[in-house]
Amino acid sequence: DAKTTQPNSMESNEEEPVHLPCNHSTISGTDYIHWYRQLPSQGPEYVIHGLTSNVNNRMASLAIAEDRKSSTLILHRATLRDAAVYYCILSALDSNYQLIWGAGTKLIIKP
Amino acid sequence: NAGVTQTPKFRVLKTGQSMTLLCAQDMNHEYMYWYRQDPGMGLRLIHYSVGEGTTAKGEVPDGYNVSRLKKQNFLLGLESAAPSQTSVYFCASSYQRESVDTQYFGPGTRLTVL
Numbered sequence: 416d417a418k419t420t421q422p423n424s425m426e427s428n429e430e431e432p433v434h435l436p437c438n439h440s441t442i443s444g445t446d447y448i449h450w451y452r453q454l455p456s457q458g459p460e461y462v463i464h465g466l467t468s469n470v471n472n473r474m475a476s477l478a479i480a481e482d483r484k485s486s487t488l489i490l491h492r493a494t495l496r497d498a499a500v501y502y503c504i505l506s507a508l509d510s511n512y513q514l515i516w517g518a519g520t521k522l523i524i525k526p
Numbered sequence: 527n528a529g530v531t532q533t534p535k536f537r538v539l540k541t542g543q544s545m546t547l548l549c550a551q552d553m554n555h556e557y558m559y560w561y562r563q564d565p566g567m568g569l570r571l572i573h574y575s576v577g578e579g580t581t582a583k584g585e586v587p588d589g590y591n592v593s594r595l596k597k598q599n600f601l602l603g604l605e606s607a608a609p610s611q612t613s614v615y616f617c618a619s620s621y622q623r624e625s626v627d628t629q630y631f632g633p634g635t636r637l638t639v640l
Contacts, residue, residue, distance in 0.1 A: 451629075457633060457634075458530075458616050458618075458631030458632055458633050458634050459569065459616070459618075459629075459631045460631070461628040461629060461630070464628075502568055504568075513571050513574075513584060513585065514569075514571070514629070515585075516567075516568025516569045516570065517568050518566065518567055518568055519568060
């Protein structure tokens, strides 16, 4: 199974941009990259996903490296409500596109 | 819309007891999933369903059974609970398969097996 590597935790200041990195060096051409986040004591929440091209939505941007071996989730202006665990997840053809979750990055926002 | 709801929110079982967790969604989604999440870890897929009357095994199916008799409901059963099944259980649903579609999650059921 294709796996991802993320830092255990990151800190950022409120109202500043946040760049959350993810390495997925064994990704194959048909694997999708997903980001979900989980606020304390809640179920996960979809953030963004992509395959090859960079993606933008109202919550965040996803920047995918040209070789697809890494990606970065960008929160353009973090607020205290963005404090959560952020999961970078691959869905792979060889695992029937099931989401394979790692331990995620705990994002701490300082006021 | 309520989205994805789960019943119950909390439960304590003794080893060997059985129980059923209920997941309901009102978004007319075809796909539904059951995950478990242990402390400090990501989610692991237990079983999933690609439509009414169909189910399939995920990453950690042992000790669990599921049924999808109605499109809007997905039931997770524990026939003989074990302490290793102490976890938080999340249900999710999506319109299409995971690779191209958002999964919507319920609030979770916290299960403790003594």
